[in-house]
Amino acid sequence: MYHLPGNRATPPPAAAQPTPVAAEAPPRTVAQAMAQTQVEQVLAELDHDLVGLQPVKTRVRDIAALLVIDRLRAQHGLQTQSPSLHMSFTGNPGTGKTTVALRMAAILHRLGYVRQGHLVAVTRDDLVGQYIGHTAPKTREVLKKAMGGVLFIDEAYYLYKPENERDYGQEAIEILLQVMENQRDDLVVIVAGYKDRMETFFQSNPGMNSRIAHHLDFPDYTADELLAIAQRILNEQSYRLGEGATDVLRAYIERRMTQPHFANARSLRNALERARLRQASRLFQAQDVALDAQRLCTIEPSDILASRVFQVSGEQT
Numbered sequence: 001m002y003h004l005p006g007n008r009a010t011p012p013p014a015a016a017q018p019t020p021v022a023a024e025a026p027p028r029t030v031a032q033a034m035a036q037t038q039v040e041q042v043l044a045e046l047d048h049d050l051v052g053l054q055p056v057k058t059r060v061r062d063i064a065a066l067l068v069i070d071r072l073r074a075q076h077g078l079q080t081q082s083p084s085l086h087m088s089f090t091g092n093p094g095t096g097k098t099t100v101a102l103r104m105a106a107i108l109h110r111l112g113y114v115r116q117g118h119l120v121a122v123t124r125d126d127l128v129g130q131y132i133g134h135t136a137p138k139t140r141e142v143l144k145k146a147m148g149g150v151l152f153i154d155e156a157y158y159l160y161k162p163e164n165e166r167d168y169g170q171e172a173i174e175i176l177l178q179v180m181e182n183q184r185d186d187l188v189v190i191v192a193g194y195k196d197r198m199e200t201f202f203q204s205n206p207g208m209n210s211r212i213a214h215h216l217d218f219p220d221y222t223a224d225e226l227l228a229i230a231q232r233i234l235n236e237q238s239y240r241l242g243e244g245a246t247d248v249l250r251a252y253i254e255r256r257m258t259q260p261h262f263a264n265a266r267s268l269r270n271a272l273e274r275a276r277l278r279q280a281s282r283l284f285q286a287q288d289v290a291l292d293a294q295r296l297c298t299i300e301p302s303d304i305l306a307s308r309v310f311q312v313s314g315e316q317t
């Protein structure tokens, strides 16, 4: 289980601490409402920081729009029902589900739908105990930590094991369902995982299915998008691709995509880490070469070409 705090770098949102102005004079335009909540900033960062994911970005914006309008309605004294915000994020590994969940937590916080905007990420083992009587306290403990924020349940379908009649996962599901219904103004649950398994899970858990209001599907990245993601990761780490290395990295991506256990952006991140290791040992071996900043930050084609992705199958090391 890991716990990620809400917006650290950004100022406290207006939504969480409404100014007297907000209470007295409701905003007259969407732009004013957006300015009041500062949600546009998070949406812009999402657009800017994450490569691709257009359908996901559109859906996130739609959800934000719904909530902004909902707030406006409330401020105008119109009837509102607290919207159901539980979501499912489906897609293959490394497609950005956890990353977007964090942004979603920030958006919900800005708009005042969760008090703190932190994200607690868990899997089955964090919720389900090994012995009778252990599951309920475990699940409740996790729920307590997540209150006021987002509970992100990765591979949520592992909670349900129909082949095992006595499985304690069912107990966790029932507690989750209760809280998702009764405390939905204080906790948003995001279930994540592979699309097909999630669909099967929903089919056998109509209670869960009916509580999930938003389904976001994360597509696999194209080779171009993966290359752009790689450039961004390298940039963040103050590395650059040397002459010819971009072409080699593209060839690497195209090969890697067809190989087993390919995990989209995560595979890329790992590949770049290995390239950095090779760069370091290459520089380390050239004992007498002057190492300027340029050399220290450049990934050369050879740093990528040494990957086993380029070796003919059967020779893998």
Ligand SMILES: Nc1ncnc2c1ncn2[C@@H]1O[C@H](COP(=O)(O)OP(=O)(O)O)[C@@H](O)[C@H]1O
Pocket (backbone or CB within 6 Å): 049, 050, 051, 052, 053, 091, 092, 093, 094, 095, 096, 097, 098, 099, 100, 229, 232, 265, 266, 269
């Ligand atoms: N669209 C993107 N743009 C830039 N980096 C991304 C993008 N999608 C994923 N990443 C990076 O790839 C890694 C895996 O993403 P993650 O959100 O953990 O995927 P998932 O939860 O779907 O397995 C993270 O390091 C993340 O920063």
Ligand SMILES: [Mg+2]
Pocket (backbone or CB within 6 Å): 097, 098, 099, 154
């Ligand atoms: Mg993840």
